[in-house]
Amino acid sequence: MPPINLLDLTYDGLEAFVVQTLGLPRFRADQLWRWMWQKDARRFEDMTNLSKELRAGLPELACVHWPEVAETHRSKDGTVKFLLRLHDDCLVETVLIPSVQGRYTQCLSTQVGCAMACTFCNTGQMGFERNMTHGEILGQILVGRRFLVDQGLPELRNLVFMGMGEPLNNLDTLLDVLRTMNSDIGLNISWRRATVSTVGLPKQLDILGRSELALPAISLHAPTQELRARIMPKAARVPLDELMACLDRFPMRPRERITFEYLLLGGVNDSLEHARQLADLLQNRRCKVNLIAYNATDDAPYRSPDRQQVERFEKYLWDRGMTATIRRSMGADIKAACGQLKADRLK
Numbered sequence: 001m002p003p004i005n006l007l008d009l010t011y012d013g014l015e016a017f018v019v020q021t022l023g024l025p026r027f028r029a030d031q032l033w034r035w036m037w038q039k040d041a042r043r044f045e046d047m048t049n050l051s052k053e054l055r056a057g058l059p060e061l062a063c064v065h066w067p068e069v070a071e072t073h074r075s076k077d078g079t080v081k082f083l084l085r086l087h088d089d090c091l092v093e094t095v096l097i098p099s100v101q102g103r104y105t106q107c108l109s110t111q112v113g114c115a116m117a118c119t120f121c122n123t124g125q126m127g128f129e130r131n132m133t134h135g136e137i138l139g140q141i142l143v144g145r146r147f148l149v150d151q152g153l154p155e156l157r158n159l160v161f162m163g164m165g166e167p168l169n170n171l172d173t174l175l176d177v178l179r180t181m182n183s184d185i186g187l188n189i190s191w192r193r194a195t196v197s198t199v200g201l202p203k204q205l206d207i208l209g210r211s212e213l214a215l216p217a218i219s220l221h222a223p224t225q226e227l228r229a230r231i232m233p234k235a236a237r238v239p240l241d242e243l244m245a246c247l248d249r250f251p252m253r254p255r256e257r258i259t260f261e262y263l264l265l266g267g268v269n270d271s272l273e274h275a276r277q278l279a280d281l282l283q284n285r286r287c288k289v290n291l292i293a294y295n296a297t298d299d300a301p302y303r304s305p306d307r308q309q310v311e312r313f314e315k316y317l318w319d320r321g322m323t324a325t326i327r328r329s330m331g332a333d334i335k336a337a338c339g340q341l342k343a344d345r346l347k
Helices: 011-021 027-037 052-060 122-126 134-150 167-182 202-211 225-231 240-248 272-282 307-319 340-346
Strands: 068-074 080-085 091-098 104-107 111-113 128-131 156-161 194-198 215-219 258-264 287-293 324-326
Touching: 011 027, 080 134, 091 134, 104 134, 111 167, 128 167, 134 156, 134 167, 156 167, 167 194, 167 202, 194 202, 202 240, 215 240, 258 307, 272 287, 272 307, 287 307, 307 324
Parallel strands: 104 156, 156 194, 194 215, 215 258, 258 287, 287 324
Antiparallel strands: 068 080, 080 091, 091 104, 111 128
């Protein structure tokens, strides 16, 4: 058997490995956990509070394997995109995005490829290869955090599961990842700083809600069932009224709101009539709308919306009493949109 990657274990799994496989006291799991998640240790020989015998013997049974950085691209606006190679040579992407306050948000992938096949998404057009593991998903954070430290850049502040893949189609692993993130002896990243982007899968959303581990951001992108079926055919298998009913029962604390992501495609879903339909759909719900202008590339299936039309769309929502913001376009010069870098590599 090849050595087990300890990053793939939850804390309970690591404790079982230490006690049952190694025959050691439980406190050794605590030590290993802190070394891996707090101190970025990748070699057992660096874990100085472990005995010499344990440090020498562990490599026969275990390893601490981070994703390999295949490419790093830095944008003039401060965005940093990594193409990562996993242990089986699969490629995924993760992006560090600076805020106006100077801190960074990291966009994380949860799958290699994606099965949802949204017509505007590079990743969706690649198809699905496999789910990412606990260690592969969290390994992106280790890579991003180490880069920021080495470059003397501000700290990693927030996490968004908006990269490659549909997070709720890898739900069990996602929940383990969120619990590990929250560990106060590990990454110690509060659930309040994590957002899970999803096309909206009611059964999985119900489970996420009961876990109280993260809030969802819904990739809506269309105000009607008919239009959603055109641009997001697999996601639209869930009727909009069923999705809205699921979100209405999602447990939220008093000041929390659901975010709806709306990608504006030129001439497709960006008219004032679409804005009216969207306001009608979301009226009286505890939500905010994140408007994203589509960034068309040479071989893109859609065109970018007119900037004035984007602003008119936003103003209409505000006039209807809704909270709406236009997301800043970041990293266009390094192809920071989901799947663009991998798509180029595959070509």
